[in-house]
Amino acid sequence: MKFSTALSPHVQPVNSVTRVMFEVIVALVPGIIALVWFFGLGVLINVVLAVITALMAESLVLLVRGRPVWVSLKDLSAVVTAVLLAISLPAIAPWWVTVTGIVFAIVIAKHLYGGLGYNPFNPAMIGYVFLLVSFPLPMTSWPAVAGLGTMTLNFQDIAQLIFFERIPENADYDALTMATPLDALKTQLSLQKTVLEAQSGAVFGYLAGKGWEWVSLAYLLGGLWLMVRKIINWHIPVGLILGISVISGICYLIDAQLYAPPVFHLFAGATMLGAFFIATDPVTAATTVKGRLIYGMMIGALVYIIRVWGGYPDAVAFSVLLANLAAPALDYFTKPRVFGHRA
């Protein structure tokens, strides 16, 4: 009897890109729920809009590039990019902000560099930075945390805001939005207040900002689950958390009036999202074990430095992009010792 042949190994693969991406999306669910809880259904609108745009943009580019569409669509990488960018956007960002950001991320940051696996920079973060630089106002206008604002918005109000930028009657834009904890801290410090005084403000909670800290905890939960599922390794998140903790800890010890405690920096802004979901994007990170630890620490340190001494209140996107640049060099200098070779 004749048989068709193939080369070893003959064992079925134990993993797939689709599975990896799918689990990342699942792990984001707690964070998304927390976001919706505190910032309203606009988050969901953004996510759905972003995913649809991403899938359309990806299909189009693939068609133009003459690549099989379904094979790439089903790897879900575009969906992950879309969700990550969408949840980084203010929950009432106008629709065109989301759409522009996604198109930029998919077309320019991903496909112009050759598509999945070839892009040196994290597409979602490129999209984010592009939006932040181009449209600073809508990009920094977060809705008030539930319970803190002067009014609550129903779904219709939110949809009106996002799609028509129509503010509900008897409300003004300022009443709808509220400074994020990182913003608030920065402003207060610039007014010569101490950290403690600043933190007595309404937006601050137990660990960091009201609402925000829960969102961070939800990301942390999702991230830990990804580790349990072996989708991500511990090196980058731990490196990042270590980086930010050490440098913020030192500053805090030097002057607690001027520098917020490490726990604030860990649970404010996008630290947890960055640590577990963004910095861990394999395509753009370092790949060796040591390289990843350093990569994570680098991002942690950069986040802190830019937050405290830079012009922007949060800095995960910038820091990740900067570290992306360093990834190839990190890989090169952290090659492991091969079995049977001398150290």
Added chain:
Amino acid sequence: MLNLARFHGGLHLPNNKELSNQAPLRQASIPKKLVYPLMQRPGVTVDPKVQVGERVLRGQVIAHSDHPLATPVHAASSGVIEAIEERLIPHPSGMADVCIVIATDGLDESLVTQGVADFSSQDPASIRTAIKNAGIVGLGGAAFPTAIKLNPGPQRKLDTLLLNGAECEPYITCDDCLMQNQPESVLVGAQILLHSLHIERCIVAIEDHMKRAYARLTQAVAALNDPRIIIVQVPAIYPTGGEKQLIKVVTGKETPSGGIPADIGVLCVNVGTASAVYDAVCKGKPLTERVITVTGRGVKEPQNRYVRIGTPISELIEQCGGYTEHVERLIMGGPMMGFALPDDEIAVVKATNCILAGTAADINIGKQAMPCIRCGDCAKACPVDLLPQQLYWHSRAGNLDKCKEFSLFDCIECGCCEVVCPSHIPLVQYYRSAKSKVIAKAKEAEKAAVAKRRHDMHLERKAKEQAEKAERARLKKEALAKVKQANAEKEGVTQ
């Protein structure tokens, strides 16, 4: 108790061993034909010592050669040489080569042979000769002549004999089965090896799930009352049965890159080989059969059998109930490192430990490669601590120098990286092809060097010839001149 070390990476694979290790070990019946390829390894081919039409007995040498790496081939049953012709041989490339074909007569008449009852009276050289004459090669898969392995040279001081019973590839249970059924022959084989190597320590390493084999071996060691032999159970992590990996686990030492285990004082031999040594030395029996696992969901009755070397796989499968409906692929060896065969007329050889008839439930039938997402899972799984993803980039780009820089030749082609790769990239294929390119290039360079040397020599010779010619011409001229002068003088005198 031994402190076990561990190696980097490796995989916990579904081992599927219960498929074949539940049935009792049985003797396969005599096949109608026996087929023996003359090519034993690349560059080592033996010459037929029989002619078509000749009758041979079991145990008779039918092919041999003077090549130091060659081992004699013995007929596994009596019969008549039917042909010496080209046939498909078990080789990853699916190539054909000259084989001796015996039509068996079912009488199974053997040459009368005799072993030595007391091997300790034998000196190492005669034990090695007995092993060589019995045609013994490593039965773990590498098929390296055992007699040569036993003589690593005076500069290498051996201290440990390691018997490899850690059958780490999924599905394969032939060593497990052998140890359960014949622990004594394995252990006496080990004693013979210890004696011939003048060493005092033997470690038999088996995987920790082989409970029955462990019990049987421990009993047998107790019965032999030999404190030199210890049995250890190692964690079942693929590829712990790889020679260098197992040595690391058991001794904590790493075989240097490019070196052999003897460099660090270890001699590693498969348990099946040890048993064959016992048969050869104590019973005078050449290697004509071995235990082979026939398994996979593509065969009706998976099991282990004593199979005569040279048995066509088709006959073996028939004896195991035949194929099931959904058989897709025929693999010689395990699913990780074995190679697929194009045809079941191919016969088993000494290195054949397993025949895997796989269905879609056992093996992967086509997968689509996606771009590498640099996840690093491959590096995490690599038992050699390579960076498979970097190797992939460089081998794909044909950047052979970079491949060497990333230690391409330390890759043992275990397949761990490929199995974990979420992008389903056929990584090992890239490494194999890069390796053969490097080797081809080196050969080419050597050829070029030889050609250059030849050319230079040719030029030299030519120059020398010319110089000689010139010299001859000069001499001739001188002689002529002398003659002329003499003539002139003569004339002058006569005038």
